Amino acid sequence: MAVITFTSDFGYTDHYVAAVKASILSLQPQATIVDISHGIEPFNIPQAEYVIGAAFREFPEGTVHLVAVDTHGCKRGKYHAAKYRGHYFLMADNGLLSLITDGEPDVVVEIQADPELLPFPAKNLLAPAALFLAKGGDIDVLGERTTQFKQLMNRQLRLNDHSITGHVIHVDRYGNLITNITRDSVDTIAHGRTYTIHFGRETVGRVYPTYTQVDDGDCCCMYNSLGQLCIGINKGNAAELLGLGFDSQVDVRFYPGN
Incomplete structure (x- = not known):
């Protein structure tokens, strides 16, 4: 089974990080979850992009990156799974995906979300999807392919x-x-x-x-x-x-x- 990394803006004082990990481990106790950082400032997309971008290539191909930063940042309530350079990413449609991939992910699917899951999407939606991919699941099972996701641009020299x-x-x-x-x-x-x-x-x-x-x-x-x-x-x-x-x-x- 592939490694799952976890990055969030949850901080270290609340139960949110533990709850997300528990949702994965309760389904697969042998899952390997590696924390990249939970010290991202709340809703800070550029900081998350830098931290994840600096780290994800160090992991083996096939690694699944669960990103819970600004998870309620999209009024449309959209969440995506994407594949980029052999890695998988799961996150809200808040522009972070476009920054990490320079706007060119290999595959993007819109995850089908039950509205009842959205009060805690990192735990109830993204975590099970991350485990599914880590166990070798097909990304296309998670939703329909799309090219429509929020676009932001990295600073250019x-x-x-x-x-x-x-x-x-x-x-x-x-x-x-x-x-x-x-x-x-x-x-x-x-x-x-x-x-x-x-x-x-x-x-x-x-x-x-x-x-x-x-x-x-x-x-x-x-x-x-x-x-x-x-x-x-x-x-x-x-x-x-x-x-x-x-x-x-x-x-x-x-x-x-x-």
């Missing part, structure tokens, strides 16, 4: 010969600012040129391997394991100390010569 403009797409629990500027985009534009990185009132002229390469309290930039440019303060909270957060602009400027 602005690139020209002399600069890249990006934005902060996630702030982690350490206050590190993770941007949508990638190592590949910088290398593609740089062609060996020097560059500086600008954010808020700060300018940084070097990317370090880790934050510990600078003194405690100093600001620096590095690439994370996903190749994304990050801004942090060694032993400090960059978001608080720099006054930056989600969607803050970050620029990389290139200069002639080496």
Whole structure:
């Protein structure tokens, strides 16, 4: 049986996470359920997209990702099961699917929902569907195929010969600012040129391997394991100390010569 991951905005103080897991384990006690995060801020679709997008590829193909973020966010009460790059996803029709898949899932079905299940859809609708897929069930049994699901767009980089403009797409629990500027985009534009990185009132002229390469309290930039440019303060909270957060602009400027 495939692994089931579970991500939600339920937090850690209520019974909601346990109730969803119990609904799966009561049907299949041997089910493997892996928590990605339950600390997503309530209804925060961009945060959920980043956290799930950063993690799901680490799991084997066939993994089923149960996503209970903003589960009542759709007035139409639509819920989808989707397949993308060998993984399955179950979630409300709130735009998150389009962000995770860049609008191009391989298969999407609208899950047929009894209105009596909707007061707690993660437990009563999405969890049984996740178990069904994890046991090898055919996604088409869950509902009719559709191409109609809410579309949102990820932030796009602005690139020209002399600069890249990006934005902060996630702030982690350490206050590190993770941007949508990638190592590949910088290398593609740089062609060996020097560059500086600008954010808020700060300018940084070097990317370090880790934050510990600078003194405690100093600001620096590095690439994370996903190749994304990050801004942090060694032993400090960059978001608080720099006054930056989600969607803050970050620029990389290139200069002639080496």
